[in-house]
Amino acid sequence: MLRVMTSRNFLTIDDFDIRGKTILLRVDMNSPMDTQGHILDDMRIKSHIATLKDLESAKVVLLAHQSRPGKKDFTTMKPHAHLLSRYLGKQVTYVDDIFGTFAKTHIASMEDGDVIMLENVRFYSEESLERTPAEQANTYMVKKLAPFVDIFLNDAFAVAHRSHLSVVGFTEVLPSGAGRVMEKELVSLDRGVKGGERPSIFVLGGAKVDDSLRVTENVLTSGGADRVLLTGVVANVALAASGVNIGKVNMDFIKSQGYENQIEKARGLLAKFKDRIGLPKDVALNDNRERVEVHISELNSDSLPINDIGLETIVDYTNEIQNSKTVVLNGPAGVSEIEDFALGTHEIIKAAIKSDFSIIGGGHISVEVAHLGLEHRFSHISTGGGACIDYLAGEKLPGVESLKAAYIKYQEAKKL
Incomplete structure (x- = not known):
């Protein structure tokens, strides 16, 4: 299953034989919403299309969140699944469960090419607790879901600065790598922060x-x-x-x-x-x-x-x-x-x-780039927000560090 083709210190989709496999994909589809529950900006949802296209031969289980407890837009993932279905040109099934029998039954019955969206992971109270990957791996969510999937991919760079359950927990127990959004963020920001040309x-x-x-x-x-x-x-x-x-x-x-x-x-x-x-x-x-x-x-x-x-x-x-x-x-x-x-x-x-190489690190300036219609003229526009700032400031991001640890673990396993 693991091919280890990358020269980087984390694995990507290209390092796995994903055909027929069940992929647990952590995405960031957290979007501004109006009081009627309509999504006002679908940029983050669209950003994951490339990753999902590259996983078409697999069964994909999406983990995502919308807002946080106490906010008016803290709601289900149903609108996100509906929009994603339109962009992918196929049904993305919304499952009103995270790791219970209903969710596990849906995962077990998936066929190649299927995509399901599990419920807002922040509906589960332990999701937002800041804990080590080893501690997160010992939670009910990981124990219940991990046996039903083959590979974990993290495509949610925007929450990589959080040591949350769905961000770091599965990297302890599953072959783990980066989706296309995460991969592009790390490669592009490294070129900026470590000095490109x-x-x-x-x-x-x-x-x-x-x-x-x-x-x-x-x-x-x-x-x-x-x-x-x-x-x-x-x-x-x-x-x-x-x-x-x-x-x-x-x-x-x-x-x-x-x-x-x-x-x-x-x-x-x-x-x-x-x-x-x-x-x-x-x-x-x-x-x-x-x-x-x-x-x-x-x-x-x-x-x-x-x-x-x-x-x-x-x-x-x-x-x-x-x-x-x-x-x-x-x-x-x-x-x-x-x-x-x-x-x-x-x-x-x-x-x-x-x-030659231009990066928008985020913040309100990205709105002005869009206002000028120049999004496609930049080499990279980060979707990371706080994660991007922390990365540019030289901070270690738990979501990224857990992928690096997974890379080392499976490199060592390959030598055995």
Whole structure:
């Protein structure tokens, strides 16, 4: 069953003879839904089509979740199965059970090519407990389902940073590998974070200052990036750290978001990495929704809200980006929901597609990429969210580490 063709440190679909086998496939189909239970954005559902197409000769059992307990959209997987049926052009059977007799009977009666969707795994209270793979392997879900399947594939990169039952538990007891989404995420992000072709540039923005500074520290320390260009709120924090008076209203916003303590962190990174971190030369202030360009030397305590990088910075950043070989973007450069302050974000996006290898790390900037209709011009757009940020920051993701452990285990078994 196991062929071990890969040169990577995890197995993929290509390493298994999947014909006639029963595959337990963990997917991420968590989608925004309206109050009537209609799915509003099917991007994550569609993302797994390539994996499912490559498993057409097998019997596929889908494990997935929708939202979490307490949320209004915490509901069944029935709408997801319905949409997936349409995209696959064949019936995806929704099973109102996870590991009980009803679910096991359906799995046992499957024929090659069949696809079933089990119920929302988060309906089972133990699913969301953070435990080690060995502990998760000892749960009822694993003990009940594992005997009915041959191979476990994890295609849910977006939850790979969670040591949840359905993410890591089955890797302890079944031959395990990555689906196409997981495989592409890891290969693409590795090329970005470990340094692909040079020069390699990261452009970090948005409002999650702590995440951006973690990524900055990791990629500059590891050598994964030659330069990091800062935009958005994280740029304001770094400007304040460099001694610029960004204005009371902007400082108050930083404090309101709980990021005042990140100024000292930014100061340390600027001292350590110096000109490897790029800061805005000018910014765009919001004067009653009108864009006002101001050089950072003109900022003072009474300055208006900074809502974008300025024109001079846009020119400098875009020139550097389009002349780079590898570019990773994460987070918008400004308040891109307001048209006049979307300029920096949009120009950076347009510059990035001119590089040889371009990655969208996630966040609101992916919405702007879609708004511009440029999704297909990027080498990779991550669906990972928090998992992507953690990976770029050098954190070990439990879902990925469990696949690596499974690879080692079955490599050792092959030698016996």
